[in-house]
Each structure stands twice: as structure tokens, then as C-alpha cells.
Amino acid sequence: MKRIFRSAGLAALGTGLLAGAAAAQSTHSATSVDGRWDAALTRNGVSVPFRLDIEGDGPTLRGVLYDGFQPYEHTTSATFQDGNLTLRIDHYLTTINASLQGDKLVGGIGYQARSANVDYEFSATRHVDAAVTESKAPSIAGSWIIPLDRPSAKGEKAFHFIVEQRGTEVAASILRVDGDTGSYSGSFHDGKWVLSHYDGSRPGVIEVTPNSDGTLQVKQLSFNPQAENTKPQDNAYTVAEADSRYSSNLVAYRAEVAKAKGLPEPENYLAHTTVRDTHEAFAFNFPDVNGKAVSNDDPRFKGKVVLAIVTGTWCPNCHDEAQYLVQLDKKYRDKGLAIVALDFEEPEQQASLEREKAFVKQYGVEYTYLIAGAPSDMWEKVPQLVNLNTWPATVFVGRDGRVRAVHSGFASPASGEFHRDLEKEFTAQIEQLLSETQQQAAAVNIVPPSVTPAKAGE
Structure with missing residues (x-):
């Protein structure tokens, strides 16, 4: 993650959305940070607004981040002492440090992405409900x-x-083969929606x-976190032109029209x-966190029946899936399902496994986690x-050890109907495999794929 998007126009976005809160009189104590905040992270003069709820006090203090309309992530630890706030999201290796200055929080965000450490400026003002300026918006x-x-x-x-869509407010997600972007949210103004997203990772607008x-x-108005070379464009944002998934301008068609x-x-x-080779047993042999x-x-x-997950805790979509896998593990473990994560962590994480350990703790993972290597x-x-x-x-593996299906990516709840379809698909696949005896599984005639093996690029 070398650089983030730029735009003189968007630089004022966070300021505009937070103006109502900044101008309002606060009823909160100057020694308390409890409540809802209109926050923004900023890099290269560009802001990504997001909702931050701070709850509790002392040992119960925590921060809550949103995915669209829904609370999604919460901090692993939080402290507020002598006017200084620290919010840690260890399962993303993200830390927010800020000082309370009147009714504002001012500081920075440190984040360890897969390819580099990235720092953002951080600011927040107490939320005040803004007056509705537009009563209608097109239905999308x-x-x-x-x-x-x-x-x-x-x-x-x-x-x-x-x-x-809820009136003039929208939550929207782009779903790609590896998963979705998380749910961007915002309101309709001046003929368009300006939507932003931040849940401890993958910021964007x-x-x-x-x-x-x-x-x-x-x-x-987003960026490619893996891009080594990006180029600014006139009146546009820095994107990786080599990969069209990060193109600045896209056109969406109703599904039936498309x-x-x-x-x-x-x-x-x-x-x-x-x-x-569908007749070949799916094999793996990797150490667990203790080196065994x-x-x-x-x-x-x-x-x-085995679900083998190719994953990495630096991957936001893998965070999304882990929370669902925990549910499946609880439901089907005693019925014969075993889940194993084949976890690929960056070389600098291999020694401490700091993020992996926080990830497992945060989501309550009880299925097997193996450290398979670097990405x-x-x-x-x-x-x-x-x-x-x-x-x-x-990877869905039958009782006989053979691969029966491979599902690419993960559509989180931000993907709406596609997440619901995924849940039905996973449930049907698991229950079908669980219903088979080992002999029945071995007798299943699986047609080998008619594709030529090739090493896929990242």
C-alpha cells in the first residue's frame, strides 16, 4: 500500500460532512469521549469520512466501526487517560491515537497493510444530526x-x-471474485451519492x-493497495491503471438490462x-502456531468432511469469512465437519504472528489454524x-479426501442477496457431503476439469 488517492475536490468532503457537528454545542463532558463521532482519516489531503461510536468508560471502553448501516468491527482494546485516546484494532494491526481538544479528537491512524506500513491523519467531531436538505432521491x-x-x-x-437504499441514504458494495469492498454508505446531495467506507481496513470513497x-x-475514489507504480491524472484520482478493478470510472447497469x-x-x-485432478486426495502438511x-x-x-480455507489475516475478505466459518464450525463440528485454515502471513509476521493471534481471539476461532507460509x-x-x-x-473436501468444490472469494453481508446465496450454497454443500459415508464418497464419479494448470498471478 504505497499511495492513496488524490483530489482537490474530495479534500473538502470530510469537512463538509462534519460541519454540522463542528458548529454545534456539545453537552458531553470535556473528560469523556463516550458517544457517536463523525470521524475521518486523511492522507495526501484527501478525507475518508466514517462513523465511530465510542462506548463505555475505563475497562469497558471500546470503539465500534460500521459497515454500511450496521455495526461491524470493534476495538480489541481502548484507553482514554489524561485527554489521550488509544483505540487498538489488533486483528488488523491498526491503531488510532488521538487527543481530545475541546469537542474534537485529533491524531493519527497507523495501519500495517500487506505490503507496507501506512499512516493517516485522524480527526473527529461529535455527531449532530444534520437537517434534511433533500427529501427525495432516485431509487437505485x-x-x-x-x-x-x-x-x-x-x-x-x-x-x-x-x-x-433508505430514502436519501444508501449503502452499496462492489462484489468481485475475491469478495466485496465492504459497504460504502452516505447520502444524496446535488444529484449524486458520495459514499465512504472504513472498518479498520480498506478505506475508500x-x-x-x-x-x-x-x-x-x-x-x-479508491486505490490499489498493492500497486507499486501509480500515476496521478488531471482531475482524477491515483489508481492502478494496470488492473481495471481499480479504474476511476465505471458504469453500472440493472442486472436485467445487462x-x-x-x-x-x-x-x-x-x-x-x-x-x-479430482481423483487426487487434497493434501496439506503445515505447522500450527506452536510449530507442530x-x-x-x-x-x-x-x-x-473438510473445509480447507486458503486465507491470510491481512485480507479483509478473510476477516469476513472467518466470522461465518465460526458459525459453521459450531453448527456442524459434532456432525463430522472439520475446518482448517491454511494461513499465509507476510514474512515479517511469521515470527510473532501478532495479527493472526489477535484475529483468532477476536472472532472466537476454534477450528484448526495452520501457518502455511508467505502469500x-x-x-x-x-x-x-x-x-x-x-x-x-x-475447498470442500469429501470424507474420502477428494476435492468436491472450490469456492473463490467470500461475499460478506454487505453483498446482500449474494451473501444469502453463499450461505445456502455452503450449507447445501456441507450437508450433502456429511450425508455420504466414506464408501459413498469414494464412489462419486467426479469429472476432471478440462483446464490446463497454470500459476495464477496475484
């Missing part, structure tokens, strides 16, 4: 398709765009403008990644999967 709720001008680095030709032909102009026009469809999550080697031949997996090792360490280039990837 529902499912949309965003065709790409050229395939993304992962081979995608289109994305899903999912919108939930999009502008959504309805066009006269019924399409939506979606302007990504189908009628024959526009490209988003990737099939069950066909994107395949297995090189654990393989697929371990008694905890033999004769079980760049993935194709060497998981050679049985073809076109493996999403984080996460979920």
Missing part, C-alpha cells in the same frame, strides 16, 4: 452489473454492484451518479478456481488448485 436499490473495459488481473469481465439512460456512473444487452457477466465463484506439524492424515480430519508461497504450497488467485478460497 437492487442488483447491478458493472462490465469492465478490459479483464481485471484476475480475469474478471464484470462486477456485481449491490445497493441498499465512491461517487454514484444516476445517468439519464438509467445507468449509474460509479466513480471509484442480461438483455448481452453484457459480460461476473465470474462464477464455483468455476473460477478448479482442481488439477499437522497434515490431512491427522485423526481430526480422517473420514471427516508468495501460495502456489507452491497449494499446487493442486488451478487458477488460485483469490483470498480467500474455500
